[in-house]
Amino acid sequence: MRPVSHHLPLSTANTSRSPARRRSFTVAGLAVAPLVVVLAAAAPAQAHTFGLDPSFGDAGTVSTDFAGFIDEGLALLVQNGKPVVAGSAGRLVGGLGVTDFGLARYTTDGRLDPSFGSGGTVTTDFFGSSDDAYAVVGQPDGAVVAAGRTITDDSGDSDFALARYRRDGTLDPAFGSGGKVHTDFGGAFDVVKAVARQRDGKIVVAGSTLVYPVSDDFALARYHADGRLDTSFGVGGRVVTKFSGNSAATALVLQNDGKIVAAGETSTDTFDFALARYNTNGTLDTRFGNGGMVVTDFGGADRASALLIDNAGKLVAAGGSGGPLSSAVALARYRGDGSLDRTFGADGMVTTEIDSATATAVVAQGTKLLVGAVAGAFTMARYHGDGTLDRSFGTDGVLATYFGSSTTQLAALALDHRGRVVAAGTTATDPYYWGDYFVARYR
Secondary structure, X not given: OOOOOOEOOOOOOOOEOOOOOOOOEEEOOEEEOOOOOEOOOOOOOOOOOOOEOOOOOEOOXXXXXXXXXXXXXXXXXXXXOEEEEEEEEEXXXXXXXXXXXXXXXXXXXXOEOOOOOEOOEEEEOOOOOOEEEEEEEEOOOOOEEEEEEXXXXXOOOEEEEEEEEOOOOOEOOOOOEOOEEEEOOOOOEEEEEEEEEOOOOOEEEEEEEEEOOOEEEEEEEEEOOOOOEOOOOOEOOEEEXXXXXXXXXXXXXXOOOOOEEEEEEEEOOOEEEEEEEEOOOOOEOOOOOEOOEEEEOXXXXXXXXXXXXXXXXXXXXXXXXXXXXXXXXXXXXEOXXXXXXXXXXXXXXXXXXXXXXXXXXXXEEOOEEEEEEEOOOEEEEEEOOOOOEOOOOOEOOEEEEOEOOEEEEEEEEEEXXXXXXXEEEEEEOOOOOOEEEEEEEEO
16 A cells, blocks of 8 residues: 655645555564554644743744854753753864754743853863763753763763752762763764663663664663662663664653563665663663664654653654655654554654654653654644644644754653644854744644
């Protein structure tokens, strides 16, 4: 059966159809007959009340520049209604650009929070070279842990990097060495892309390690609350998982039973969604997929960049699926054993073509899924629990917010304490395309 394919342009003035494409996927190493319907709406455009919250920042948005150079907002946390954005804060050193961990905290009405760092912002340098924070998580006492990578020497080798900040934005000296931790997996390039905090206070991170030039693998580490590697996890606190090709983890969730699920990509002929589930000691959970691993192919270059457990307890991975000329938002939902949930979309998978958008974030709004995407604007799509687009949202299920002459890229989504949607990313303004952190709140 050939799938039905629809195309949703960011400009809602016209809706056109793209040619149908055949899809295929593998679950637990088993080839399955191809069948995916690319789900989109064809109803007429209509206005709805979801939109920017004028009580936040400047008519719903706020941007932040650190040092007049290139800044990228890459991760988002909302604490007691206050958005915290982590990412890369650029600066010039001897005519060369380097980056530091950059954090910005905002008040509930969208102003930089003067009680955090220096006027609401904090930067952290590890070894004098480039440092980038790709993930952030909060603690019950108001502390914040940011995680990413630090380049450790002139050769460009990088390690996992974590920093913990107290409520006032100062580094927590009780964590690691002066508030900072770095971890080497023995390869050339180690990077954290996701972080989660266990109920016992331990911190789990996931990303990738590259042993140049052939082996790029899932890499996880777990730390005690004081930043020491937890030697009861994996080998000395570290876990490396090899799929059949090069792979990298970009998302992480903790199940209620304490098991850990990481998602990302693995290369076969192109790239596919890759998921791995771990027991609490870091061993692969053999009850999940094929020996603890699941690979899902949408038929193109597929990469999962976000992961959540929905209100029914099922795993949902979101990312992109692309070919040489286009890409689409892609979602897959899995049962507890790692098999695709065939009540979702077509055989467990959904793709939505939105002018070459790819998903970067996903949050649950009750039974619905709100997906944020990179598409030159702050773009969101909302889905019902069965994977169909929610046509009451935006225009035919999709909302793209443009901000004057600037190009904006959405990196993260969160819900605040009142259920309002907070989106964070980067804005770049002509003519130089130097970026600033950018936050928007929707009501």
